[in-house]
Amino acid sequence: MAGVPRTQIPELDRAYKYGFVTEIDEDRAPPGLSEDIVRFISAKKGEPEWLTEWRLAAYRHWLKMTVPHWARVNYPPVDFQDITYYSAPKAGQGPKSLDEVDPQLLATYEKLGVPLHERAILAGVAVDAVFDSVSVATTYKARLEQDGIIFCSMSEAVKRCPDLVRRYLGSVVPPGDNFYAALNSAVFTDGSFVFIPKGVRCPMELSTYFRINAAKTGQFERTLIIAEAGAVVSYLEGCTAPKRDENQLHAAVVELIALDEAEIKYSTVQNWYPGDENGKGGIYNFVTKRGACRGRRSKIMWTQVETGSAITWKYPSCILEGEGSVGEFYSVAVTNHAQQADTGTKMIHIGRDTRSRIVSKGISAGRADNTYRGLVRVGTLADRARNHTQCDSLLIGDRCGAHTVPYIESKNASARIEHEATTSKIGEDQLFYCRQRGLKPEDAVALIVNGFCREVLQTLPMEFAVEAQKLLGVSLEGSVG
Amino acid sequence: MALLQIEGLKVAVAGKEILRGIDLELVPGQVHAIMGPNGSGKSTLAYAIAGREGYEVTGGRALLDGTDLLELEPEERARAGLFLAFQYPVEIAGVGGVTFLKTAYNALRKERGESELDAMQFLKLVRAKATALGVGDDMLKRAVNSGFSGGEKKRFEILQMALLEPRVAVLDETDSGLDIDALKVVAGGVNALRSPTRSMLVITHYQRLLDYIVPDVIHVMAAGRIVRSGGKELALELESTGYAAHAGAPA
Ligand SMILES: Nc1ncnc2c1ncn2[C@@H]1O[C@H](COP(=O)(O)OP(=O)(O)O)[C@@H](O)[C@H]1O
Ligand SMILES: [Mg+2]
Numbered sequence: 001m002a003g004v005p006r007t008q009i010p011e012l013d014r015a016y017k018y019g020f021v022t023e024i025d026e027d028r029a030p031p032g033l034s035e036d037i038v039r040f041i042s043a044k045k046g047e048p049e050w051l052t053e054w055r056l057a058a059y060r061h062w063l064k065m066t067v068p069h070w071a072r073v074n075y076p077p078v079d080f081q082d083i084t085y086y087s088a089p090k091a092g093q094g095p096k097s098l099d100e101v102d103p104q105l106l107a108t109y110e111k112l113g114v115p116l117h118e119r120a121i122l123a124g125v126a127v128d129a130v131f132d133s134v135s136v137a138t139t140y141k142a143r144l145e146q147d148g149i150i151f152c153s154m155s156e157a158v159k160r161c162p163d164l165v166r167r168y169l170g171s172v173v174p175p176g177d178n179f180y181a182a183l184n185s186a187v188f189t190d191g192s193f194v195f196i197p198k199g200v201r202c203p204m205e206l207s208t209y210f211r212i213n214a215a216k217t218g219q220f221e222r223t224l225i226i227a228e229a230g231a232v233v234s235y236l237e238g239c240t241a242p243k244r245d246e247n248q249l250h251a252a253v254v255e256l257i258a259l260d261e262a263e264i265k266y267s268t269v270q271n272w273y274p275g276d277e278n279g280k281g282g283i284y285n286f287v288t289k290r291g292a293c294r295g296r297r298s299k300i301m302w303t304q305v306e307t308g309s310a311i312t313w314k315y316p317s318c319i320l321e322g323e324g325s326v327g328e329f330y331s332v333a334v335t336n337h338a339q340q341a342d343t344g345t346k347m348i349h350i351g352r353d354t355r356s357r358i359v360s361k362g363i364s365a366g367r368a369d370n371t372y373r374g375l376v377r378v379g380t381l382a383d384r385a386r387n388h389t390q391c392d393s394l395l396i397g398d399r400c401g402a403h404t405v406p407y408i409e410s411k412n413a414s415a416r417i418e419h420e421a422t423t424s425k426i427g428e429d430q431l432f433y434c435r436q437r438g439l440k441p442e443d444a445v446a447l448i449v450n451g452f453c454r455e456v457l458q459t460l461p462m463e464f465a466v467e468a469q470k471l472l473g474v475s476l477e478g479s480v481g
Numbered sequence: 482m483a484l485l486q487i488e489g490l491k492v493a494v495a496g497k498e499i500l501r502g503i504d505l506e507l508v509p510g511q512v513h514a515i516m517g518p519n520g521s522g523k524s525t526l527a528y529a530i531a532g533r534e535g536y537e538v539t540g541g542r543a544l545l546d547g548t549d550l551l552e553l554e555p556e557e558r559a560r561a562g563l564f565l566a567f568q569y570p571v572e573i574a575g576v577g578g579v580t581f582l583k584t585a586y587n588a589l590r591k592e593r594g595e596s597e598l599d600a601m602q603f604l605k606l607v608r609a610k611a612t613a614l615g616v617g618d619d620m621l622k623r624a625v626n627s628g629f630s631g632g633e634k635k636r637f638e639i640l641q642m643a644l645l646e647p648r649v650a651v652l653d654e655t656d657s658g659l660d661i662d663a664l665k666v667v668a669g670g671v672n673a674l675r676s677p678t679r680s681m682l683v684i685t686h687y688q689r690l691l692d693y694i695v696p697d698v699i700h701v702m703a704a705g706r707i708v709r710s711g712g713k714e715l716a717l718e719l720e721s722t723g724y725a726a727h728a729g730a731p732a
């Protein structure tokens with residue numbers, strides 16, 4: 001039915017249902033960043049000397065770095081002296097059990113649908129919840145300890161297993177890796193730590209819930225996951241933040257280490273506050289996530305569903321060192337209204353017979369911009385390395401943009417690299433077909449978008465796939481008239 | 482009272498008048514056929530009734546059981562009981578057939594204040610209806626209309642109709658692209674849905690379909706007008722004389 005005039009697609013307000021603020025006494029540092037603040041954070045957390053020095057070295061490195069500008073995102077310069085780098089709910093440093101957790105906080109998580117408490121056990125999910133800068137509660141710890149699994153906040157790990165932390169922290173993302181990683185290394189406040197010992201298959205999904213609550217606060221969490229030889233773990237993170245008019249900075253670092261035949265699956269459902277329809281407020285999500293497949297036939301799989309944030313800048317990557325190791329990246333990135341996303345992955349093939357697979361689904365609506373940026377690099381020793389990239393963009397309306405920027409560098413002639421890319425629009429014919437069957441336009445869009453993302457959503461654990469599907473629908477509300 | 486009442490309907494597409502005053506009246510239980518050469522405006526009529534964007538109604542009325550369809554959004558027309566079997570069913574990549582059917586079915590139940598069926602209940606229902614149309618599990622699992630043959634697409638349309646149980650169904654060239662065996666299956670499906678409380682408007686280019694779905698009334702459309710109406714014998718007459726004999730019909 002070519003030739004039928006398209007009507008303009010008006011934008012309606014999108015309801016962000018996680019936009020509430022929790023009234024809680026916060027213990028916070030004065031705004032701004034200096035060596036004193038770095039020392040303050042380290043002291044607050046009772047850290048050993050080596051870690052304080054590690055942070056300071058990162059800070060000094062950061063001072064010499066400049067904000068990266070290569071991504072296709074636009075925003076006014078961030079004033080790093082106007083940010084609070086430490087903010088913790090006052091009730092306590094390191095609650096010992098759920099009973100010690102501020103009931104207000106528990107109520108917040110309840111509202112967010114995080115299964116703390118018995119709900120966690122029913123759902124079979126162990127949850128570490130990070131509220132602003134501090135890890136609030138880690139459920140289901142005892143059960144995991146029976147298998148020798150350590151799942152706790154990063155602060156606790158520094159105390160409980162300092163050798164592991166010292167050995168692996170910064171070993172995948174060095175403190176000077178990039179501007180935001182350096183910043184994170186200097187001021188990271190908490191995050192999750194996971195250690196799965198040799199041969200252990202983690203008996204449940206591990207999950208962390210991040211929430212930014214305090215105003216003018218940056219969140220800099222640091223996550224470290226180590227899977228020893230033959231260990232298997234699936235880890236999930238979810239994120240929300242209150243509606244605020246100013247932009248808030250989130251600069252996390254995630255490091256994964258997989259030894260021989262270990263398998264790490266890392267899934268993210270990112271729903272930070274995206275700002276309003278005019279682009280006011282929202283989270284700046286500048287995140288460095290990287291996994292090292294150090295062992296033979298090890299495997300790291302990233303799945304991300306990115307629906308929130310005003311700006312998303314992240315490239316979960318795999319360094320495929322181990323012979324026959326496998327890296328996978330499955331991504332759905334949705335941008336609506338004035339949101340911007342520049343996201344993708346890096347697959348660095350170093351070992352022989354390494355394989356990688358990239359499936360990226362970008363969805364753009366309103367006047368949003370969505371860029372896939374991906375690097376596939378094959379080193380001289382990576383004989384028979386293989387990569388397959390599938391990169392699909394879906395446009396809703398005609399004021400949004402989709403861009404695909406693949407970088408391919410191969411130094412090994414036996415490598416096989418395939419890249420496929422498509423761009424499509426939600427057609428008037430598809431919408432009409434669905435509406436003729438009684439579906440409202442927003443339900444039709446949700447259905448079509450879910451179909452478009454199916455390959456990625458399928459890789460999420462069941463409960464979260466359902467959640468992610470709903471989130472996609474909500475994120476695109478108001479994108480068609 | 483008529484279940485579907487169309488009076489003086491005029492429709493323009495991209496500023497050009499395509500339908501120039503259509504009158505139709507289908508009482509409950511009736512099946513009417515609209516025949517006419519390509520480009521005479523048959524699909525335009527179907528889309529205009531269903532509320533497709535770009536089909537601008539410039540005059541006249543269309544009522545379903547007394548409700549003014551033209552006031553309603555497409556999905557509201559569907560919920561009021563209007564079903565359109567598409568001449569060219571649309572592919573929706575990645576959306577499984579069952580998911581699609583279930584979403585549509587439950588939307589309708591919700592509208593009627595009935596509880597939604599869960600996955601198991603629904604699968605049972607849809608399988609029963611699908612078997613009669615020769616639609617197997619394998620086809621239900623595939624994405625909607627993706628890689629379907631012409632015949633499969635048309636059977637899937639009729640399956641949707643069987644499931645949604647509309648009060649008024651408009652079937653646009655449901656016979657096109659079907660071999661004789663597929664045609665019989667589809668016609669059987671349609672006939673099974675004939676009921677004293679339902680009306681159907683069957684659009685076709687060929688007389689052949691009307692051997693299997695026998696209409697109560699036949700209309701001949703040419704250049705955006707109904708130029709003749711009559712009983713089923715009209716189809717046979719057209720078969721021998723062709724459309725060219727009718728006034729205003731393009732060559
Ligand atoms: N989307 C459209 N854009 C422009 N012209 C159209 C469109 N749809 C139909 N028409 C025109 O309207 C007339 C009737 O078309 P149609 O209703 O499809 O006829 P039929 O179904 O009887 O073959 C034709 O002249 C066709 O070119
Ligand atoms: Mg037609």
